[in-house]
Amino acid sequence: MSAWRRLHVLVRPALTCSRLTQQRTWLCCSLSTGAPLRNDFFKDLEAQLAAVRKKAADALPGSGWSPLEINPNLPPERADIVIVGGGVVGWSIAYWLKQRERIREGVKVIVVEKDPTYSQASTVLSAGGIRQQFSLPENIHLSLASADFMRNINEHLSVMNEDPVDLQFNQSGYLFLASEEVAHIMEENYSTQRQAGAKVSLLSPTQLKEKFPWINTDGVVLASYGLENEGWFDPWTLLNAFKRKAMSMGVIQCCGEVTGFKHTTIMVRTGDDEQVGIRRIQSVRVQMPNSLEYQPVECAIVVNAAGAHSGKLAEMLGMGFGAKDTFAGVPLPVEPRKRYVYVVHCPDGPGLDTPFLIDYSGVYFRREGLGGNYIAGMSPEEGEEPDISNLEVDHQFFEEKIWPSLAHRVPAFEKLKVSSAWAGFYDYNTFDQNGIIGIHPLINNMYFATGFSGHGLQHSPAVGRAVAELILDGNFKTLDLSNFGFKRILTQEPMLERNIV
Amino acid sequence: MSAPLTALHRCCQRSALLLVARRPWSSSSASPPPLHTRLLLYLAQRYYDVEMLMKWSSNLKKRGLQKKNAYYGYTQKFYGGDIAAAYFILSLKGRIRFLGQPAWLHADQSGKFNWDFLNHKDTPLEEVDLSYTVINYTGLGNLERQGSLRTLSLRGCPEVDDWFLGRLHIFQDSLEELDISHCPRITTGGLAALRNLKGLRRLDMSSLPGISSPGLVAILLEEMLPQCQITAIGYDHSLKQEEEEEKEGQVEAQR
Numbered sequence: 001m002s003a004w005r006r007l008h009v010l011v012r013p014a015l016t017c018s019r020l021t022q023q024r025t026w027l028c029c030s031l032s033t034g035a036p037l038r039n040d041f042f043k044d045l046e047a048q049l050a051a052v053r054k055k056a057a058d059a060l061p062g063s064g065w066s067p068l069e070i071n072p073n074l075p076p077e078r079a080d081i082v083i084v085g086g087g088v089v090g091w092s093i094a095y096w097l098k099q100r101e102r103i104r105e106g107v108k109v110i111v112v113e114k115d116p117t118y119s120q121a122s123t124v125l126s127a128g129g130i131r132q133q134f135s136l137p138e139n140i141h142l143s144l145a146s147a148d149f150m151r152n153i154n155e156h157l158s159v160m161n162e163d164p165v166d167l168q169f170n171q172s173g174y175l176f177l178a179s180e181e182v183a184h185i186m187e188e189n190y191s192t193q194r195q196a197g198a199k200v201s202l203l204s205p206t207q208l209k210e211k212f213p214w215i216n217t218d219g220v221v222l223a224s225y226g227l228e229n230e231g232w233f234d235p236w237t238l239l240n241a242f243k244r245k246a247m248s249m250g251v252i253q254c255c256g257e258v259t260g261f262k263h264t265t266i267m268v269r270t271g272d273d274e275q276v277g278i279r280r281i282q283s284v285r286v287q288m289p290n291s292l293e294y295q296p297v298e299c300a301i302v303v304n305a306a307g308a309h310s311g312k313l314a315e316m317l318g319m320g321f322g323a324k325d326t327f328a329g330v331p332l333p334v335e336p337r338k339r340y341v342y343v344v345h346c347p348d349g350p351g352l353d354t355p356f357l358i359d360y361s362g363v364y365f366r367r368e369g370l371g372g373n374y375i376a377g378m379s380p381e382e383g384e385e386p387d388i389s390n391l392e393v394d395h396q397f398f399e400e401k402i403w404p405s406l407a408h409r410v411p412a413f414e415k416l417k418v419s420s421a422w423a424g425f426y427d428y429n430t431f432d433q434n435g436i437i438g439i440h441p442l443i444n445n446m447y448f449a450t451g452f453s454g455h456g457l458q459h460s461p462a463v464g465r466a467v468a469e470l471i472l473d474g475n476f477k478t479l480d481l482s483n484f485g486f487k488r489i490l491t492q493e494p495m496l497e498r499n500i501v
Numbered sequence: 502m503s504a505p506l507t508a509l510h511r512c513c514q515r516s517a518l519l520l521v522a523r524r525p526w527s528s529s530s531a532s533p534p535p536l537h538t539r540l541l542l543y544l545a546q547r548y549y550d551v552e553m554l555m556k557w558s559s560n561l562k563k564r565g566l567q568k569k570n571a572y573y574g575y576t577q578k579f580y581g582g583d584i585a586a587a588y589f590i591l592s593l594k595g596r597i598r599f600l601g602q603p604a605w606l607h608a609d610q611s612g613k614f615n616w617d618f619l620n621h622k623d624t625p626l627e628e629v630d631l632s633y634t635v636i637n638y639t640g641l642g643n644l645e646r647q648g649s650l651r652t653l654s655l656r657g658c659p660e661v662d663d664w665f666l667g668r669l670h671i672f673q674d675s676l677e678e679l680d681i682s683h684c685p686r687i688t689t690g691g692l693a694a695l696r697n698l699k700g701l702r703r704l705d706m707s708s709l710p711g712i713s714s715p716g717l718v719a720i721l722l723e724e725m726l727p728q729c730q731i732t733a734i735g736y737d738h739s740l741k742q743e744e745e746e747e748k749e750g751q752v753e754a755q756r
Contacts (some may be wrong), residue, residue, distance in 0.1 A: 109650065151638060171663055172693045172694070211699070227697060266646065370718065
């Protein structure tokens with residue numbers, strides 16, 4: 001048997017030696033005459049000479065060849081719009097820009113994201129809720145428009161020959177609980193929400209107990225409960241759907257970090273005879289990951305959608321370094337804040353009807369899957385903000401602050417067990433905790449879409465459309481968000497949410 | 502000692518081979534699409550004309566659906582909300598029964614119906630059967646003011662999804678019977694929206710292909726709606742994979 005196999009091996013090269021490969025040369029030498037080998041050598045030589053001739057022709061001036069190797073991942077040298085930040089807001093803007101462009105390939109859009117694994121991105125580390133229960137009409141309309149988008153997501157974001165998008169939306173609603181001090185605010189908010197068209201209902205403690213028997217209604221005077229378009233979904237799916245659609249429409253994805261801008265400054269005189277410098281960005285410097293290589297991208301418009309890091313990006317343009325009491329001296333009031341999310345397991349906890357519950361103490365929780373898992377969290381008080389240099393979780397915080405309130409509200413949570421936890425960044429607007437959408441008066445071609453302070457994910461579809469309108473049409477068309485512009489920061493008029501928390 | 506072990510080993514190997522061999526014919530998402538779809542995709546990527554034609558055809562389909570589910574504002578203005586709702590359902594080839602009327606009204610095969618329902622002005626609907634129609638979220642807006650609707654059947658509606666179920670809260674005080682069986686687009690996330698229908702007495706959720714663990718979901722629904730009788734048939738509750746492996750083992754043993 002083995003002898004036969006060896007024979008077979010010996011015979012086969014002899015049979016195939018007319019189309020010989022280099023590895024088999026030694027075998028062939030021992031078996032066949034030299035003539036075919038010599039033939040083959042000349043054939044090889046001819047092919048190599050042809051390759052040399054081709055290379056020489058390429059190296060002549062006027063051809064595209066260069067002796068230096070070029071990194072294929074470098075962004076293009078020129079683009080119309082560079083979006084800094086590949087989170088859900090950035091990709092949403094990219095999608096809407098492509099959606100609203102008048103002709104095919106009308107705008108060349110690049111999205112720059114420094115971490116393609118999204119390991120620290122706020123988008124995917126959020127709890128993924130959407131609600132209409134805000135106090136500002138702008139925020140309510142943004143949520144309604146986003147819910148409408150998510151309802152018809154496959155009309156917007158389906159790509160031909162790919163699976164339809166399944167957001168895994170849980171139609172579970174939000175439940176806000178108010179104590180006696182804040183009940184009047186809740187009533188006012190309720191009427192604003194109803195006026196804006198949100199389907200919200202108010203519940204008395206008795207009705208609340210009837211609807212959700214597992215709640216302890218001590219201290220609750222009033223509750224507001226969303227009937228429709230509220231719940232939670234999978235942020236990763238939404239991000240990927242936006243990304244997939246935008247890239248299928250021609251948006252260029254680029255992995256790298258923006259480390260600087262090249263800009264020009266024009267000095268102009270104001271009516272009060274003051275000198276003001278107006279900046280215009282010429283190019284964005286994109287540094288490749290883990291290397292010193294960088295590429296300046298010439299562009300007409302930059303969109304700052306860098307979320308928690310957008311403040312740093314604005315500093316690169318000198319925002320906030322000007323003289324005090326001038327526009328140039330006002331920094332972008334967005335900074336990263338760390339928030340913990342805890343996954344707890346409690347088999348006796350509330351069931352399928354669990355809403356996204358927000359207590360007046362600041363604690364929130366929602367159901368996660370069907371197996372008795374819940375995720376819970378809370379915003380720390382202003383003075384006790386955790387360190388933002390890493391994403392470590394403080395388990396003490398759960399034990400001391402969250403658990404007591406949770407167990408007070410839902411007695412079944414006395415017997416819970418923390419199974420895991422994670423931390424993520426908020427793009428916290430320290431000025432008024434609302435989004436900043438629009439252009440800075442002193443930087444003539446940078447659009448901001450940042451500072452959403454935790455609402456970025458749920459408002460991303462509508463915000464993307466608004467920013468695309470602002471860029472392509474010059475003003476807002478569908479939703480008027482001019483109140484979210486930069487003006488309120490420069491004139492020190494905050495647009496505060498009247499929260500019950 | 503070693504003989505049964507080797508037999509077992511061979512059996513495992515065989516079943517693994519069978520699994521691998523079966524994969525090309527399975528209907529999982531990983532399998533490649535049929536030839537004509539791939540050809541169409543190739544043509545669409547290569548020629549703008551084909552891409553445009555495909556876009557038009559999908560837009561036409563979308564527009565047809567929109568038209569069928571349009572808001573019957575004019576009818577509402579001239580005849581009132583109840584007649585508008587009845588007219589909407591009859592044009593979708595659904596069936597209706599007015600409150601206090603014994604007879605069901607419905608369209609015939611060609612979609613024609615008797616206009617006698619115009620006589621029932623200001624009589625709300627009590628029972629609505631929309632089985633196998635193309636009603637969607639927008640169309641449900643026509644039934645918004647039907648505060649005394651008791652029975653609603655949405656059996657086999659291809660456009661009924663989670664958002665539709667979310668909007669059913671408009672019947673929260675009256676609805677007693679709901680049939681959502683055979684709706685391909687309903688998932689677990691939408692069933693959570695039925696929490697608003699506290700008066701529900703009977704729910705049919707048979708054969709919903711979008712639900713991953715139907716047994717657990719049915720139990721959780723029963724817990725959520727304690728007064729409701731839930732029907733959930735048409736699901737295979739057995740542990741499928743293990744059974745298959747057992748069968749293969751038996752076949753192997755017979756050989």
